[in-house]
Amino acid sequence: MYERKIPEMLDCGLAVAIKVVGGKWKAWIIDCIKRDIRRPSAIHREMHEVDSRIINLHLKELEEYRIIEKKVYAEVPARVEYWFTEVGKSILPVINILEEWGNEHKEYIYRNNAE
Amino acid sequence: MYERKIPEMLDCGLAVAIKVVGGKWKAWIIDCIKRDIRRPSAIHREMHEVDSRIINLHLKELEEYRIIEKKVYAEVPARVEYWFTEVGKSILPVINILEEWGNEHKEYIYRNNAE
DNA sequence: ATACATAGGGATAAATTTTTCCCCTTACCC
DNA sequence: GGGTAAGGGGAAAAATTTATCCCTATGTAT
Helix, strand or coil, X not given: CCXXXXXXXXXXXXXXXXXXXXXXXXXXXXXXXXXXXXXXXXXXXXXXXXXXXHHHHHHHHHHHCCCEEEEEECCCCCEEEEEECHHHHHXXXXXXXXXXXXXXXXHHHCCHHHC | CCCXXXXXXXXXXXXXXXXXXXXXXXXXXXXXXXXXXXXXXXXXXXXXXXXXXXXXXXXXXXXXXXXXXXXXXXXCCCEEEEEECHHHHHHHHHHHHHHHHHHHHHHHHCCHHHC
């Protein structure tokens, strides 16, 4: 694991919120789980652009924040599912608002990048 | 300027929104402007932890997204002010929601990091 | 002449996040 | 044995963001 050299700012609510949703693929992963795609392998099939290693890292991070929790079934082949915690559920509407804002304004924001 | 090697995903609204508010100090800068701290030097005095170079870079980025716009006054010493555009204003309530969520849950999220 | 405040940026380094590559385990199927 | 599918992670490289250092310029004040 990477060990941070500069301490983070944990006091600001905004920084915390962005930490939770702000990774490159975390929002997409959260969206998968929201759509009942719960197993690591299924998430990976859904997000085939992304290496499964990356997905694992993000899942682990979200689990550390206790946004999601892992359920392990004693089956073969191994079966793992991720479910939102209560706090995890509470962030879903926040994400929706972010997404709405982004969809409404993305052409505006990136008008210049179009060359 | 740094030239990206991997193209970004501009299609997802969430990615766009996070791009706009998700830099390390952008939210703080936006908060300054919201509190009528509009001049680069004043923002820098407010955010004395952060090098002015960094603040400039973020301001420039926000300006490229047209979240803020620069007004240059023909005074001496030079006077520059940043103001929100209409779209810039529209993101403020979104940021408030993020911040509220973060403040409400930060102890929960970082309970483990406390060692 | 020296110092200060303002705004701004080049060059480079450091820190952090993301990616790639390859490995391990269990158990089933052919 | 060799192949599949599941979950998982070490090590190192690459990509990206953030930080540090030092310079430019203008005009004003001491």
